[in-house]
Amino acid sequence: xKRSIPANWKRCVTCEYWLGRRSPSHWRDHVEYDPxxxxxxxxxxxxxxxxxxxxxxxxxxxxxxxx
Ligand code: SF4
Numbered sequence: 635x636k637r638s639i640p641a642n643w644k645r646c647v648t649c650e651y652w653l654g655r656r657s658p659s660h661w662r663d664h665v666e667y668d669p670x671x672x673x674x675x676x677x678x679x680x681x682x683x684x685x686x687x688x689x690x691x692x693x694x695x696x697x698x699x700x701x
Contacts, residue, residue: 638664641700647687650695651678654687662701 639647641663646652648665654674656667672687679693 635668636666637669638666640664641696644690644694645687646674646676646685646689646694647672648694648697648700649676649678649690650697651676651693652685652687652697653677654685656687658697658699662699665697665700 638659639645641648647654647656647667652674654667655671656665659666667687669687673684676683676685679691
């Protein structure tokens with residue numbers, strides 16, 4: 635079952651630097667992801683560590699495909 639969160643919520647899943655599996659919603663104001671497959675590598679501040687969708691850090695930057 636997919637889950638969706640607003641683009642402005644500061645989480646790894648909405649961050650420019652996260653490499654997990656996700657996709658923008660039709661209007662690009664939400665991110666859709668599978669909570670059972672929500673781990674991905676950080677290429678930003680916590681470089682190379684694997685983070686889950688709900689994690690966050692002070693290096694968050696909105697994913698550039700989102701509004
Ligand atoms: S750990 Fe920080 S920089 Fe890395 S993906 Fe998550 S919010 Fe972005």
